[in-house]
Amino acid sequence: MELPVQTYRVTRADLVRYAGASGDFNPIHWSDRTATGVGLPGVIAHGMFTMALVGRAVAGWAGAPDAVVDFGVRFTRPVVVPDTDEGTEIEVAAVVKEVTEDGLTRLDITATCQGEKVLSQARALVRTTR
Amino acid sequence: MSLDPSFVGRTYPPTAPYQVGREKIREFATAVGATDPAHHDPEAARALGHPDLVAPPTFPVIVTMAASRQIVEDPALGVDYSRVVHGDQRFAYTRPVVAGDELVCVNTIEEITNRGGHGFLTTRTDVSTVGGEPVVAVWSKIVVRGEA
Numbered sequence: 001m002e003l004p005v006q007t008y009r010v011t012r013a014d015l016v017r018y019a020g021a022s023g024d025f026n027p028i029h030w031s032d033r034t035a036t037g038v039g040l041p042g043v044i045a046h047g048m049f050t051m052a053l054v055g056r057a058v059a060g061w062a063g064a065p066d067a068v069v070d071f072g073v074r075f076t077r078p079v080v081v082p083d084t085d086e087g088t089e090i091e092v093a094a095v096v097k098e099v100t101e102d103g104l105t106r107l108d109i110t111a112t113c114q115g116e117k118v119l120s121q122a123r124a125l126v127r128t129t130r
Numbered sequence: 131m132s133l134d135p136s137f138v139g140r141t142y143p144p145t146a147p148y149q150v151g152r153e154k155i156r157e158f159a160t161a162v163g164a165t166d167p168a169h170h171d172p173e174a175a176r177a178l179g180h181p182d183l184v185a186p187p188t189f190p191v192i193v194t195m196a197a198s199r200q201i202v203e204d205p206a207l208g209v210d211y212s213r214v215v216h217g218d219q220r221f222a223y224t225r226p227v228v229a230g231d232e233l234v235c236v237n238t239i240e241e242i243t244n245r246g247g248h249g250f251l252t253t254r255t256d257v258s259t260v261g262g263e264p265v266v267a268v269w270s271k272i273v274v275r276g277e278a
Contacts, residue, residue, distance in 0.1 A: 021162075022192055056186070065186070068223065070220070072269070073219055075218070
């Protein structure tokens with residue numbers, strides 16, 4: 001079963017806010033000079049910000065903020081965030097792989113930006129009964 | 131760069147307790163756009179059976195990233211942090227983090243491999259309360275990129 005696709009807009013302001021909230025002040029997430037200096041096309045989103053957006057989608061699909069039991073991803077491609085009002089967009093999709101006898105649902109997740117997958121092996125196990 | 135595989139299995143001393151505050155949960159939830167009332171309103175969290183605000187799923191990274199400095203800043207291991215890229219991340223929860231938790235991290239190096247001039251380091255961080263109740267196990271793999 002496919003779950004409804006969630007789309008999240010990501011701007012530089014979001015990255016600054018996430019940096020402050022998470023304590024991850026690596027300048028590749030806010031300085032073009034630093035990002036291009038290490039060979040990136042420009043400022044990129046924190047991998048953990050992308051994972052947080054996916055977590056939001058997963059909690060939304062599960063219908064509860066405390067439903068996530070296990071959650072893992074591999075970061076495969078950076079999410080480049082241009083310094084524009086529009087920024088960029090991350091699309092999160094998932095399919096239900098399995099519903100276990102003890103009421104857990106296993107999801108296989110896809111996250112894409114500009115048509116390219118930015119995560120692989122993205123999986124979550126959620127409690128779908130209370 | 132090459133990482134010394136003999137560090138596999140090494141466990142570091144427990145970190146100083148991290149006090150999970152309501153406002154930090156609200157700030158983090160707002161930053162990631164998590165609008166569920168259980169992240170913002172203690173009554174909504176209590177209605178779900180929790181003692182206080184529930185943290186979003188990736189919130190523990192605040193605690194574990196700070197704790198992992200023990201490893202990436204261990205001079206004996208010699209990680210060049212300017213060359214570090216995040217590879218994998220996983221959380222396995224015993225229960226969600228809630229406001230009021232005092233969390234202690236114990237870091238263990240689970241795996242070190244060297245491939246194609248890059249070093250790969252997997253750490254497991256067991257996050258528990260000061261009272262010893264397990265809360266979440268967190269795995270993180272970092273890639274230390276070699277000189278091009």
